[in-house]
Amino acid sequence: MEGNIEDFVPSLREALREAGLEWKKLSVALPIDEEDKPQIVRHEVHLFDGKSAGVWRAPSLREMFRGDTRPPADMDQYPEKYTPVFYRIEKHLITACDIFGACADDEFVRIYSALRRRPDGKSMGVVHDVAWQASALALGMWPLSMEEFEAIIGRLERSARTWRIGPASYNYITFMRESFRGLRS
Numbered sequence: 001m002e003g004n005i006e007d008f009v010p011s012l013r014e015a016l017r018e019a020g021l022e023w024k025k026l027s028v029a030l031p032i033d034e035e036d037k038p039q040i041v042r043h044e045v046h047l048f049d050g051k052s053a054g055v056w057r058a059p060s061l062r063e064m065f066r067g068d069t070r071p072p073a074d075m076d077q078y079p080e081k082y083t084p085v086f087y088r089i090e091k092h093l094i095t096a097c098d099i100f101g102a103c104a105d106d107e108f109v110r111i112y113s114a115l116r117r118r119p120d121g122k123s124m125g126v127v128h129d130v131a132w133q134a135s136a137l138a139l140g141m142w143p144l145s146m147e148e149f150e151a152i153i154g155r156l157e158r159s160a161r162t163w164r165i166g167p168a169s170y171n172y173i174t175f176m177r178e179s180f181r182g183l184r185s
Contacts, residue, residue, distance in 0.1 A: 029047060040130065064140060075151045082148075084138075088138045090176050104170055111128045
């Protein structure tokens with residue numbers, strides 16, 4: 001899934017233009033206050049490209065679903081086409097856990113399940129809001145259908161379930177950190 005700014009949703013393209021951000025290095029910034037408490041407002045996605053920052057007023061996730069493409073039958077193999085989307089979501093969750101404290105595997109299962117079933121549902125906390133914003137950025141950057149999005153998030157949910165060994169295990173975040181070591185930018 002090649003990135004192309006022409007594929008971006010118009011509101012994201014406009015936010016990048018206004019802030020002068022480089023789209024190839026785009027990340028979600030996680031604003032905190034002077035007491036290191038998160039200041040995340042779900043639809044106000046703070047963007048950072050390594051040098052400059054801006055804010056994108058993101059529409060709902062459902063509004064950003066595009067097309068009717070069906071995902072591949074075997075999503076369990078993390079199809080290469082979707083690697084940038086998996087990476088974009090998981091790297092932001094690692095950062096959120098590094099800043100705000102790691103989530104147990106069960107929490108990741110609940111977050112992914114909620115995103116898959118009710119993409120724009122009520123906030124379950126800061127890591128859920130970060131997952132929503134990372135998903136918004138992915139949907140804003142790549143034309144994904146609702147079915148593709150559900151399959152991607154469903155695959156992440158199954159990963160968290162696979163690594164879970166009990167109600168207080170932290171294996172999924174540990175696995176992600178080890179897998180992404182040296183990859184995050």
